[in-house]
Amino acid sequence: MAVSVKAFKSYDEQLDILTDRGMDVGDRDAAIAQLQRLNYYRLSGYWYPFRRLSNSGKRTNDFQSGTTLSDVIALYDFDGRLRTAAFDALVPVELALRAALGHALGEIDECAHLHPESLSTRASGQIYDRWVESYKQEIDRSKEEFVTHHKERYEGTLPVWVAVEVLDWGSLTYLFDFAPNAVQERVAGEYGLSAPQLRSWMKSLNVIRNTCAHHGRLFNRTHALRPKMPPSGKFPALDQVQAVTNRTFGQLTMIQHLRQARELPVSRMLGAVIRSYPHANRAVPIGRVGVLKDWDQSPLWTT
Incomplete structure (x- = not known):
């Protein structure tokens, strides 16, 4: 039984x-x-x-x-440090994406996010309707002063460059997908990427962000989404991680690229955490993270 x-x-x-x-x-x-x-x-x-x-x-x-249990705890503690560093490294990337997308859409229509005719044909059907419903619920729940200000003065209508500030990474990714192709290419171009490439990166890094936010295991995760990469030779530092873009180290390297492309310093905290890997245990080598030999010689990891 x-x-x-x-x-x-x-x-x-x-x-x-x-x-x-x-x-x-x-x-x-x-x-x-x-x-x-x-x-x-x-x-x-x-x-x-x-x-x-x-x-x-x-x-x-x-x-x-x-x-030994102490080896297991050391690995657990390393993963906690890695999540903290990854989340910290992602924050300015997320804010920069919000700013770029909100500004580019605002040039087209102050409320482009609520006017599907100002977006692409992808802003249609149940997916867009559910996105708008979720967005409005977020506005209703929000206690932010800027939201209250717009409720009192503008009947609760937030222009798109303000609206992006209440979107989480997942909702921001959807808005990017809804945006006209020209807007997508403009935003992606700031990172040296094509629109399909940036869209796939945003989807992949949303998983990283959620794993960090919900205290999931990150260090040895094999990610289901393999992001689209630029052509070989365009960014040699990214070429080096082509084989591990579905592993955590490969995706952390992508974060470093996004930071560097917007003239943000690469995350020193991420590098320091990787150097702190508990090598004493021989059962779980650092390769489980996807870390490559001489990784810290890459311009995306040199601090």
């Missing part, structure tokens, strides 16, 4: 499971304190690569020889 839900385990029982499977948990009181702070299930994603491989290539429940 199938069990409907896993049975509850005390912290001591959780440690017993780990030790029975071959993990050295060290001092039990300290180990219990870590489980209380971090949650057994959350940590399981970080000890997964420490589990033995069977002959068929599947992970078993037993850990590789020498696996």
